[in-house]
Amino acid sequence: MTVDVALTKKDFTSDQEVRWCPGCGDYAILSAVQAFLPELAIPREDIVFISGIGCSSRFPYYVDTYGMHSIHGRAPAIASGLALSRPDLKVFVVTGDGDGLSIGGNHLLHALRRNVNITILLFNNRIYGLTKGQYSPTSEQGKITKSTPMGSLDNPFNPLSLVLGAEATFVARSIDSDRKHLTSVLREAATHQGSSFVEIYQNCNIFNDGAFDVLKDADTRDAATIRLEHGEPLQSATQSVIRAADGSLELVDGLRDDAVRHDAHAEDPSYAFGLSRLTTPTPIGVFRSVERPTYDRLMAEQLETARAAASDDADGMLGALLSGTDTWTVA
Amino acid sequence: MTTYPQSPDAPAKPVEIVSRVVIRFAGDSGDGMQLTGERFTAETAGLGNDIATFPDFPAEIRAPAGTVPGVSAFQLQFADTKVLTPGDHPDVLVAMNPAALKSQLPITPRGATIVLNTDEFTRRNLAKVGYERDPRSDGTLESYQVHEVAITALTLGALEGSGLGKKDAERAKNMFALGLMSWLYNRPREGTLRFIDAKFAKKPLVAAANVKAFEAGWSFGETTETFAVSYEVAPAPMPKGVYRNITGNLALSYGLVAAAQKAGLPLFLGSYPITPASDILHTLAGLKRFGVRTFQAEDEIAGIGAALGASFGGSLGLTTTSGPGVALKTETIGLAVSLELPLIIVDVQRGGPSTGLPTKTEQADLFQAVLGRNGESPVPVVAPQSPADCFDAAMEAVRIAVTYRTPVFLLSDGYLANGSEPWLVPDAASLPTVDPAFTTELPEGGFLPYSRDPETLARPWAVPGTPGLEHRIGGLEKADGTGNISYDPANHDRMVRLRAAKVAGIARSIPPLAVDDPSGEADVLVLGWGSTYGPIAAAIADIRSRGGNVAQAHLRHLAPFPANTGEVLRAYRTVLIPEMNLGQLSLLIRGTFLVDAVGFNQVRGLPFTSAELVDAIEGLLGNGTTEGSA
Numbered sequence: 001m002t003v004d005v006a007l008t009k010k011d012f013t014s015d016q017e018v019r020w021c022p023g024c025g026d027y028a029i030l031s032a033v034q035a036f037l038p039e040l041a042i043p044r045e046d047i048v049f050i051s052g053i054g055c056s057s058r059f060p061y062y063v064d065t066y067g068m069h070s071i072h073g074r075a076p077a078i079a080s081g082l083a084l085s086r087p088d089l090k091v092f093v094v095t096g097d098g099d100g101l102s103i104g105g106n107h108l109l110h111a112l113r114r115n116v117n118i119t120i121l122l123f124n125n126r127i128y129g130l131t132k133g134q135y136s137p138t139s140e141q142g143k144i145t146k147s148t149p150m151g152s153l154d155n156p157f158n159p160l161s162l163v164l165g166a167e168a169t170f171v172a173r174s175i176d177s178d179r180k181h182l183t184s185v186l187r188e189a190a191t192h193q194g195s196s197f198v199e200i201y202q203n204c205n206i207f208n209d210g211a212f213d214v215l216k217d218a219d220t221r222d223a224a225t226i227r228l229e230h231g232e233p234l235q236s237a238t239q240s241v242i243r244a245a246d247g248s249l250e251l252v253d254g255l256r257d258d259a260v261r262h263d264a265h266a267e268d269p270s271y272a273f274g275l276s277r278l279t280t281p282t283p284i285g286v287f288r289s290v291e292r293p294t295y296d297r298l299m300a301e302q303l304e305t306a307r308a309a310a311s312d313d314a315d316g317m318l319g320a321l322l323s324g325t326d327t328w329t330v331a
Numbered sequence: 332m333t334t335y336p337q338s339p340d341a342p343a344k345p346v347e348i349v350s351r352v353v354i355r356f357a358g359d360s361g362d363g364m365q366l367t368g369e370r371f372t373a374e375t376a377g378l379g380n381d382i383a384t385f386p387d388f389p390a391e392i393r394a395p396a397g398t399v400p401g402v403s404a405f406q407l408q409f410a411d412t413k414v415l416t417p418g419d420h421p422d423v424l425v426a427m428n429p430a431a432l433k434s435q436l437p438i439t440p441r442g443a444t445i446v447l448n449t450d451e452f453t454r455r456n457l458a459k460v461g462y463e464r465d466p467r468s469d470g471t472l473e474s475y476q477v478h479e480v481a482i483t484a485l486t487l488g489a490l491e492g493s494g495l496g497k498k499d500a501e502r503a504k505n506m507f508a509l510g511l512m513s514w515l516y517n518r519p520r521e522g523t524l525r526f527i528d529a530k531f532a533k534k535p536l537v538a539a540a541n542v543k544a545f546e547a548g549w550s551f552g553e554t555t556e557t558f559a560v561s562y563e564v565a566p567a568p569m570p571k572g573v574y575r576n577i578t579g580n581l582a583l584s585y586g587l588v589a590a591a592q593k594a595g596l597p598l599f600l601g602s603y604p605i606t607p608a609s610d611i612l613h614t615l616a617g618l619k620r621f622g623v624r625t626f627q628a629e630d631e632i633a634g635i636g637a638a639l640g641a642s643f644g645g646s647l648g649l650t651t652t653s654g655p656g657v658a659l660k661t662e663t664i665g666l667a668v669s670l671e672l673p674l675i676i677v678d679v680q681r682g683g684p685s686t687g688l689p690t691k692t693e694q695a696d697l698f699q700a701v702l703g704r705n706g707e708s709p710v711p712v713v714a715p716q717s718p719a720d721c722f723d724a725a726m727e728a729v730r731i732a733v734t735y736r737t738p739v740f741l742l743s744d745g746y747l748a749n750g751s752e753p754w755l756v757p758d759a760a761s762l763p764t765v766d767p768a769f770t771t772e773l774p775e776g777g778f779l780p781y782s783r784d785p786e787t788l789a790r791p792w793a794v795p796g797t798p799g800l801e802h803r804i805g806g807l808e809k810a811d812g813t814g815n816i817s818y819d820p821a822n823h824d825r826m827v828r829l830r831a832a833k834v835a836g837i838a839r840s841i842p843p844l845a846v847d848d849p850s851g852e853a854d855v856l857v858l859g860w861g862s863t864y865g866p867i868a869a870a871i872a873d874i875r876s877r878g879g880n881v882a883q884a885h886l887r888h889l890a891p892f893p894a895n896t897g898e899v900l901r902a903y904r905t906v907l908i909p910e911m912n913l914g915q916l917s918l919l920i921r922g923t924f925l926v927d928a929v930g931f932n933q934v935r936g937l938p939f940t941s942a943e944l945v946d947a948i949e950g951l952l953g954n955g956t957t958e959g960s961a
């Protein structure tokens with residue numbers, strides 16, 4: 001999967017008019033992805049974007065690769081079938097917080113558990129955008145929306161805790177507006193062998209405007225985020241994460257020498273899970289990146305083993321199958 | 332029946348020649364009745380009899396032992412002539428316990444032979460099934476020919492010193508019963524002995540015990556006075572060739588593998604276990620050497636989703652399920668209609684609604700297959716008519732799916748799935764092929780994913796990995812030709828009609844509906860679909876043998892119907908449609924052709940008996956009216 005002629009962002013821009021609301025965070029993500037894809041040095045025809053339904057799921061129409069805009073929540077399942085039957089392809093899934101965590105939550109978890117070779121980008125705007133602003137499984141409790149005039153009652157999912165519970169091998173978080181950070185996370189996610197999951201905080205300026213402003217505003221962002229770098233201390237501008245006596249992660253004020261150094265490759269997901277529980281400040285970057293055999297490779301190996309023992313004579317083999325071992329002849 | 336003198340090395344008792352026999356093995360779920368029936372079938376098939384089988388078992392893996400709900404039965408009919416059904420009623424009932432007797436007696440006609448395992452007729456076991464008095468002595472069995480055999484005790488006796496504990500030894504009693512029946516009908520034993528050795532290769536003690544029990548059953552028949560004669564059924568005349576016995580689920584699995592191989596497409600099954608379809612998943616999981624990928628998904632939706640994803644990538648996507656699973660897959664089937672990609676949906680129907688009767692048969696998913704989606708969402712529907720025919724029906728479903736880029740329903744049912752019959756094994760090299768005709772080059776003027784073949788109206792199938800043909804498809808309405816999202820009213824109207832016309836046009840590629848009307852004088856036509864073929868054909872053969880005239884036609888394609896269907900139906904005064912539902916095909920036929928079809932309907936979880944069909948048909952002969960649905 002290499003190309004001779006270098007591709008550019010333009011090569012990944014389809015001729016379709018982009019129809020998100022002006023100012024929507026989806027634009028920034030689309031642009032970052034289109035600009036990053038040439039770096040993969042994979043021919044356009046070998047890349048596939050599969051999405052569900054939602055504003056975010058319109059994404060494939062705008063990227064000039066193969067693509068499928070499927071049905072609500074089912075993209076991870078469809079992408080699994082494609083990736084398993086075509087290990088030569090680079091398959092991306094684009095989903096939303098409703099698509100991926102509500103109606104399609106089960107598929108997401110199982111794809112990650114299996115470690116199918118797909119890269120899942122979940123655009124989390126903490127709202128249902130396309131259906132005009134109902135609360136979502138990531139909306140904060142008490143959220144007032146059209147469907148929850150007195151405030152939502154249910155406790156939200158923490159998407160990263162959830163996928164770490166499924167032992168996803170690659171888990172990261174980034175922000176729509178931080179092009180540089182998003183690109184670096186995409187780079188790692190897309191080259192990871194197995195399922196990679198990236199939560200992208202995305203602003204819906206129509207129905208949930210400013211949901212991530214603290215993480216974006218120049219005045220607040222440095223104190224509000226912990227930028228994860230493997231081997232570097234877990235610190236925001238003003239706080240550190242240390243190991244408490246009971247072994248758990250603890251947030252303390254000040255930049256401390258005993259701050260825990262980030263280990264993205266820790267086999268045990270409980271470290272990354274602990275990290276995912278931190279919300280203020282919010283860690284962004286790669287939480288977890290570990291190696292585990294991918295489902296598609298294991299499946300391909302079983303197929304190869306079975307085929308190695310089989311004959312080259314296709315009709316002969318089929319004939320033997322159809323006859324079985326218990327035949328009789330009518331002369 | 333004729334009795335003929337024995338040759339010196341023949342069994343010591345006289346042998347009677349009979350033409351056809353129906354045997355029903357019935358016992359507790361743990362008694363191994365299915366295995367017993369299957370072995371008897373294999374022996375019988377090997378002798379060249381025509382044969383049809385009907386396993387009839389409960390949904391529970393092990394319902395409480397000795398109870399009526401726990402009874403598992405296996406019926407087979409074998410004959411020296413064509414066999415169309417497993418038989419309406421047994422001539423011989425083997426009842427391994429009181430529950431088996433109690434549950435099977437109502438379908439066992441007076442005069443039949445009953446072999447009872449008397450050891451199980453204890454007061455406790457009788458009480459368990461509500462027999463206040465012992466049916467062996469209270470006159471219940473007066474009009475039957477009863478053979479009381481101490482099967483358990485005789486098995487234990489034979490296995491004394493075998494090294495097996497009592498419990499294990501007792502488990503071989505089904506082999507005793509099999510040995511006895513094998514003797515009674517002069518079946519060859521080599522196959523079963525080989526089978527036992529292979530099945531218990533890792534447990535030589537158990538293998539030896541089963542062989543011993545089998546032989547003990549055989550010699551019991553030969554030596555005791557209980558059985559005065561044994562029987563023989565001569566081979567049935569059948570076309571030349573190599574035969575095997577095959578169940579519907581196996582034939583269907585093989586048909587899909589064969590069709591995929593002939594099309595040069597890798598088969599991808601995305602599935603979730605459900606009775607009575609799971610065996611297809613099991614079979615295909617063992618066929619990786621044919622390049623078959625099987626994916627046991629987290630649910631029904633993911634199963635079909637993965638299959639559709641694989642189809643997008645150039646595989647033959649397949650999902651296998653039963654009615655409740657189809658309900659979950661419905662939205663994805665609609666997506667496949669919109670994407671216009673090949674996809675096979677196998678629905679092995681069972682009793683519904685909801686969880687219904689998981690192990691019983693029914694034909695009540697016809698509406699679900701033909702109509703059960705949102706929007707104008709036409710899907711071709713193909714149905715097999717007998718267990719072996721599942722092979723051909725599967726190949727036909729693949730032909731349609733690949734040629735027309737469409738999801739196709741393959742509607743089997745529980746009766747076909749588990750039933751079996753002899754199958755003339757086709758020559759693999761001469762099976763039909765279908766060309767996927769992938770688009771591999773950028774056409775002049777650019778690639779239009781929703782352009783259409785003028786003959787079939789099929790759109791191009793260009794798979795990821797093909798340079799220059801990158802395109803996006805989806806469930807939103809798309810513009811004719813380009814496939815870009817379109818909300819244009821006229822375009823939507825055009826696309827809806829195009830999809831409908833494409834599926835309707837499949838009728839041009841299927842054979843006309845054939846009518847079997849040898850006298851040409853029938854004024855009643857019996858129209859069927861799916862697994863009712865056997866019982867209908869048997870009923871009609873019976874009526875004709877008594878001089879009656881009645882015509883038969885059977886639909887393989889339920890959507891679209893063969894082009895001449897209306898013409899065929901209108902040629903008859905009365906059209907009778909027997910179905911294991913409340914009249915689903917009838918409604919489609921009435922609605923499509925304005926033919927005032929008469930229904931004969933039952934939903935008992937059981938196939939029709941030919942006798943009840945004879946009554947239904949004869950009620951229509953010679954007069955134009957009938958009562959309607961039963």
Ligand SMILES: Cc1ncc(C[n+]2csc(CCOP(=O)(O)OP(=O)(O)O)c2C)c(N)n1
Nearest residue numbers: 053054055056072096097098099128129130
């Ligand atoms: C089966 C089904 N149910 C409901 C819908 C309606 N629906 C479309 S998108 C959506 C929510 C999308 O929310 P999210 O995934 O967060 O995407 P966003 O629009 O916010 O990007 C819903 C409920 C649908 N398309 N299909």
Ligand code: SF4
Nearest residue numbers: 021024055129204205
């Ligand atoms: S509704 Fe919100 S998420 Fe959807 S396009 Fe508009 S701004 Fe973006």
Ligand SMILES: [Mg+2]
Nearest residue numbers: 096097125127
């Ligand atoms: Mg959302």
